[in-house]
Structure formats: structure tokens, C-alpha cells
Amino acid sequence: MPELDLSLILYGLAVGIGAGLLGGLMAGLAGVGGGLIYVPVFYACMAGNTEGMSAYIFASMVAIIITGFVSSRSHWRLGHLDRSAMFLLLPGLMIGAGLGLWSTLHLPAASILFALAALNAWVAFDYSKKLQATSPTQKMLPWLSGPIGYISGVLGIGGGTMLVPLLRRSITLRHAVGTSAACGFIMALGAIAMNMTLESSWRVLISDQWLFLLPAWIGIMLILPHSVGWSARLHDIMSELALGVILKTMFISLSAGFLLAAVLTGYH
Numbered sequence: 001m002p003e004l005d006l007s008l009i010l011y012g013l014a015v016g017i018g019a020g021l022l023g024g025l026m027a028g029l030a031g032v033g034g035g036l037i038y039v040p041v042f043y044a045c046m047a048g049n050t051e052g053m054s055a056y057i058f059a060s061m062v063a064i065i066i067t068g069f070v071s072s073r074s075h076w077r078l079g080h081l082d083r084s085a086m087f088l089l090l091p092g093l094m095i096g097a098g099l100g101l102w103s104t105l106h107l108p109a110a111s112i113l114f115a116l117a118a119l120n121a122w123v124a125f126d127y128s129k130k131l132q133a134t135s136p137t138q139k140m141l142p143w144l145s146g147p148i149g150y151i152s153g154v155l156g157i158g159g160g161t162m163l164v165p166l167l168r169r170s171i172t173l174r175h176a177v178g179t180s181a182a183c184g185f186i187m188a189l190g191a192i193a194m195n196m197t198l199e200s201s202w203r204v205l206i207s208d209q210w211l212f213l214l215p216a217w218i219g220i221m222l223i224l225p226h227s228v229g230w231s232a233r234l235h236d237i238m239s240e241l242a243l244g245v246i247l248k249t250m251f252i253s254l255s256a257g258f259l260l261a262a263v264l265t266g267y268h
Contacts, residue, residue, distance in 0.1 A: 005211055012212040015045045016219020023063065024224045027071040027158075027181060028231025029247060034067040035060045035157030036120065036254050038220075040261065046212060053112045054104045055205055057156035058195075059213055061101060061188045063220050064158045068185025070224040072178065078236065080178025082171050085141060089183050092145025093152070093159060094190035100153020101191045105201055107154065113262035116155050119162075120255035124248050126165040138170050153191050158184025161251070173240045 019041040023034030038060035039053075046056060075081055104112065144166065152159040160180040167176035195202055206213070234243065 008211045009215045011045075012215035013219045015041060015212075016216035016221075017223050018219075019063070019216070020067075020220035020223035021227050023067055023220065024070070024227030025231045026250065027067045027160075027224075028074065028228040029177070029234060029243065029250075035064050035152075035155065036116070036161065038063045038067075039116065039156045040257065042216075043261070046209060052104070052107065053109045053156075055209060057101065057104045057112070057154075058192075058202060058206060059209070059216070060156035061097075061153070061192055062213075062217060064156075064184055064188040065192065066217060066221050067224055067228070068158055068181055068188060071228045072182035072185050074225075074229050075174075075178030075181055078174075078178070078233070080174045081182055082167070082175045082179045085138060085167060085171065086179050086182055088138065088141040089145040089148075089163070090186055092142060093149035093183055093187040094194075096146040096149025096151075097153035097159075097187045097191035098149075098194035100150040100155075101195050102199055103150075103154055104156075105199070105205075110262050110265045112155060113258050113265055115151075116157075117255050117258035117262055119151070119155065119157075120251045120258060123161045123165060124251035124255060141166070149187055149191075152184075152187065159187060160184055173243065174236075 019034075019038055022041075023037040026037055027034050039056055042056040042059045043053070046059065072081070148159050148162045148166075151162065158180070160177070163180040163183060164173075164176045167179055171179070
């Protein structure tokens with residue numbers, strides 16, 4: 001365990017507040033767990049040396065638990081949750097995410113960063129489509145939930161980048177966002193619990209990072225109710241077209257950033 005270092009604690013708190021502000025805004029708007037913000041923030045700011053992406057993905061998944069809880073609570077109060085879709089998705093999501101998170105112990109960093117870039121590019125493209133609601137999509141949810149959960153666990157995300165485009169084919173965007181937020185919270189909680197219980201490597205990997213990670217998670221927790229609550233309410237005052245343009249721009253920017261990070265990591 002690291003010795004007590006006040007500057008490291010304050011640094012972690014500041015990083016967490018900044019990450020929570022950005023992650024909360026994205027969670028409220030897009031129904032994502034914030035991992036698309038948390039993974040690069042932890043990757044860039046986590047103190048100490050780590051190999052691969054495992055520690056950053058783990059840290060992001062814990063932050064997603066916090067973000068998902070706050071975001072889903074805000075959407076629940078606004079009536080933005082579809083419980084039938086949520087119950088169809090959750091079993092596969094939790095099992096898949098647990099396996100995906102475990103897989104990061106064995107995957108190279110560049111491959112994960114390239115995958116994040118590709119995923120964001122696909123979601124940006126999907127938001128440019130005009131879709132009509134089709135109820136048969138609901139029947140596909142249990143079959144797609146496992147792969148979505150696995151990809152979410154590998155990439156350290158809450159699954160909203162895949163769940164929202166899928167769900168908005170059968171329900172409104174605001175309900176797709178709210179349902180995705182709730183699923184991301186429960187999925188991440190299950191994945192962390194499964195890995196901490198069954199894989200001792202995580203305790204060794206994370207032990208040297210607690211003085212940074214704990215205040216970072218606290219900082220996220222402090223700012224999230226404000227950033228998520230404000231952005232979730234935008235769904236009631238903005239059109240779906242305007243929200244779609246905002247989300248498309250966000251995902252294009254994230255894709256470019258992850259692609260650059262992947263290239264730089266590959267060269268090193």
C-alpha cells in the first residue's frame with residue numbers, strides 16, 4: 001500500500017471532479033455510464049505505472065456504478081425508464097460484462113483503444129439515421145445483451161453507446177437513455193462484484209492506486225448529482241433532432257481522440 005500523500009489525494013479529488021462533470025453531462029444526455037470519459041481520464045491522469053489497460057478499465061467501471069446510479073435515479077424521477085426492456089437485458093449484460101472485465105487482464109492497450117475509437121465512430125454514424133419505432137426489436141434484446149455486456153466490460157463503458165441506438169428503435173430516445181443508464185449501473189456493479197470475488201489479480205493490480213482512486217471516485221460522486229440532473233432535464237426541453245446532433249458531435253470527437261491515443265500507444 002502507498003504511504004499517505006496529501007498532494008496525491010487532492011490530485012485524485014480534482015481529477016474526479018473534472019471527470020464527474022464531463023461524465024455526468026454525457027450520462028444524462030446519452031444514457032452512457034461515463035466510461036467514454038473515465039477511461040481516457042484515468043489513462044492520462046492515474047499516478048504510478050500500470051501495464052495494459054486493466055487498471056484504467058477497472059477504475060472506470062467503479063465510476064460507472066456511481067454515475068449509473070445517479071443518472072438512472074434522475075431518469076426514474078422523470079419517468080424515462082422502460083422496465084420491461086431493462087429486465088430483458090440485465091442477465092446477459094451482467095454475465096457478459098463480468099467476463100469482459102476479466103479479459104482486460106490479458107488484452108493489449110492499443111487494441112482496446114482502437115476498439116473504443118471504432119465504437120464511437122459507429123455510434124456517431126447511427127445517430128445520423130432516421131429510425132422508426134419497431135416493436136419486434138424488443139425480442140432481440142436478450143440475445144444481444146451478452147455481447148453488449150462483454151464489449152462494455154472490455155472497454156470499461158456502461159454500454160449506453162450500444163444500448164441507446166438499439167433501444168431507440170423500439171422506444172423514444174428519452175426512454176432509451178433512461179433505461180440504458182439503469183442497465184449500466186446494475187451491469188457494472190455485477191461485473192465488479194464478480195471479478196473482485198473470483199479473481200485475486202485485481203486486488204494486487206489496484207492496491208498501489210488507492211490514494212488516487214478513492215478521492216477520484218469521491219470527486220465523481222460529489223459532482224454527479226448536479227451534472228446528471230441538469231443534462232437529463234434537457235430531454236424534456238430540447239427536440240430529439242437537436243439532441244441527436246449534439247450526441248453525434250460528441251461521439252465523433254471521442255472517436256478521434258481514442259484513435260489518436262491508440263496510434264500513440266502502438267508506437268510506444
